[in-house]
Amino acid sequence: MKTSLLLHATALATLSMPAFAGTLRYAEDQAPGIVNPIFSTSMPETRLNELIFEGLYTDNQELMSVPCLAESAEVSEDRTEMLIHLRQDVSWHDGERFTAQDVVFTIEAMKDRNTLSPELGRVSWIKKAEIVDDYTVKLRFDRPEARPEDKLLFKILPAHGFDGTTVKRTDSFRNNPIGTGPYRLVRYNDDNSISMERWLDHRNPAHLDQITMREVSDKNYQAKLLVYESLESLVRVLPRDLAVLQNNRKVELYPYQTNSWWYLGFNLNEEPYNNIDFRRAIAHLVDVDTLLAPIGTGDILTGPYVKSSPFYNHDVPEWTHDPDLAAMYLEQAGFTMEGDQWMDGDEPLRITITAHQALESSQEVVINLQSQLQSAGIQVDVGFLDEATWKARVWRERDFELILSQWTFDRNEDILDQFHKGGSRNFTGFSNADVDKLLELARETTDPQEKKTSLREAHRIIHDELPMVFLWTLDSYAALSTRVGSVVIHPFYFFTYVGDWTMD
């Protein structure tokens, strides 16, 4: 009730805020935990970074890599070196000039083992970065690179914003981020919103004066706020709201990002989750259709890709909802049934499901899941973690039993980080030598059909080994007020072309 009142209060406060001309207000389920691209792990952070920071290269609207902070480049004949000439008309949001030192600093900071950046892989292919002069950088690669610019999309940080190349999540930069992007962060507000204003010294200033990221954790309110014209943009609309928003003449829907899937992940380093029979039992107990129904429409999945992916293996069957089979597997795993309760020795079988509180509709899903498993005789505790606790317990300490979460991928759909033994996002502790080989081969090969075959096989093995119960992908659309014009949305980073957006 308290939460509900708070939400009402937030909504009313938002409703009463005047809309400044040229201010775009967009909603996130939860405010980004940190504004530093080398620690970015979530989509809200990624979207905010896109407004504030820039890379040497960026995607144009045809998704080709084009110079951004770079002006031009020459690649050596053997393709192991690249000389990058930087733009000389770029200044940081604090007025300092952008130079080659910033580029080299960023690469070294990400490579610094003590930085503990989850983005380390983005620069690990660069053997050395050197300053040639203030506006020229030389990169040396570990091996020949056909199109190095395609790998130089990571965001550049200001060297003068840090004390050394060991960057910490807790550095003061997180509260005072300095970028070169089209928007400058001006204020963290008491209601967890973040205000940004157009960076007037940008070489190509954006049209919209201000952008405000508002934290609105209740998806139902997000849609209402847009309809009431108290927001101009929702980055992701719940499928169940699509038809309603489509019929609202003040709202336009834009397709956005489909390579996202929900999953229920097991901690394979813990008992009984390290037992395949137990995992199979859970997979057969989960009624995925029933879990999905309240959220809206989507595709039910059997593996770590969405169905339109070239890597999706359409021959892999779904885990059927089959309580009898589940019971058989629970017995095989050593559990016994007493009355209507499964027992783990003398104690009732009890598990804990944890979800990120910002995951859209996660509470609904977890409560339904709890009900499904409890009715099958398994006691279930549930927990919802805020951003900081989630990062600490799931990302760093791997302190969980089952997690409900969602991964979102760019168009490469590279799952190596999630399923390779050494992957930086492999929370579940999944380890399978065949899968490791297949994922490595898929990264190495330049034969598209070999890559496809390898990853379809990886899909099959991962499905069978069951480190996760794969759930669904949702129909994904962004919604914007019709007052916002010239809208083009990047399929992953969202705000890449925001500089061109206009508002009546």
Add this chain to the structure above:
Amino acid sequence: MNRLSVIVTVLLLSLASCQGQPEHAASQKLSPLAGSWLQQITSSPQDFSSLVDASSRDGWIAFHRNDFTSASSSFKGEDASTRLARGRALWELSLFYDDAARVSELAWASTFSTWKERSAIPAGSSIPYVAGLAALDSGDLQSARNWLAISAESTNPFLAQASLQLASVESLEAPFQGQDLPPLIARVNQHLRARSTGALSPIMKSAHEPLVEERVPNEKTGTFVVHRLYDPMLCRTLSMGFRIKASMALGLDDPLHAVTHPTPEADPLAALLFSPAPNLHDLRAEGTRAISAPGTLGAMSPTLAQLGLVLELPREDDANWAREQLRLLDSALDQWVVEHKTSLDSDGLALLLDLKLPELFRSRVLLAMARRCMLADHPRQALAFAYLGLDLESPRALTAVNHPGLQALIMEGQLRTGHTREALDALQILLPAYPALTGLNEVLGDLAILQGLDRFGDSKEN
């Protein structure tokens, strides 16, 4: 049978048993849509009932939900109205595969050229042959010769012979002559015959299977890679074959003319029902205009101009323009619905709402506009129109509103604007109903992979 079909069936059954003429008030204000088929069938449901009963109820149910394969086989009769309905269904299939064929040409050409650029094509592979065949079929003679010169050197005698035969012609029109033709050339002949006779069965039988399956050694790993290469001629053949079938059903060489100028023996409603042309006048005007681009029929009808839409395309490919046009169309349709609804009896109202007629008409118009933009090389506008035409109550399904052509145009628009991976999303929706697109799905997948080879994948939570 889905819910909509049940509703429609019940509705049609009830209409069939209707006795007497329903009374209805005349519209107080004449909207440009007053003379449209939408107004006609909702104001006079018996007109609808008569047409449905006289041709095929199942056919019209299938036609309404855009299942043109079922529709064409359900319209069995030889009376003028039923033939017209059958011809329209076959014509829709031809147009759909024509959309798919444009994607197909672009996909095959881009995939093999990117493959050659990014990754050595293994010696002895059939890739150059398939690439050459695709180029020849799309009229790119120079590329065809370049590719076929490579495959003509193959140590596989059948592949070499087939390559030489293809290289000896300047276009694919007449079937190759001679005994003991290589299997690949025999397959080309099947296509060419289907294109001129409409005999699609031999082609459809193996439509979703690879044209060539080969094991190619991977020198790095010492293993073999299996390449499955699909038939690049398929979509064009299906488009041309269904066109021939439509012509046969309509009894005229030019199905467009037959559809837009129905004979006096046919019920005019058979030409108009569920079409983007509001009335016969529009249909005839459009028929004259759309000769060179039949899929755009309905994009520039005089009624749309009366509704306030701007029929001239702007010079720039500006998606905002498309959105503005849609607002005008929506506003006019909303107004018509509000004005017209009050004058309807319960049967007319049920038809309007249960068959989603305003939404259906809107999506048909947007489909035609999207095609027009695409053919005018304005893929961003085409994409906007196609997306805006979708009913988001079930965005991943083909429904009465979600015409398969919308997804085909989304696929083409995404591909032409560099969003190959996103093109696959649209294709995935089409595949269950159109398994012949399996090869296109695979080749687009290859292209998406090739385009991302040098990128680090990015993944984030939530």
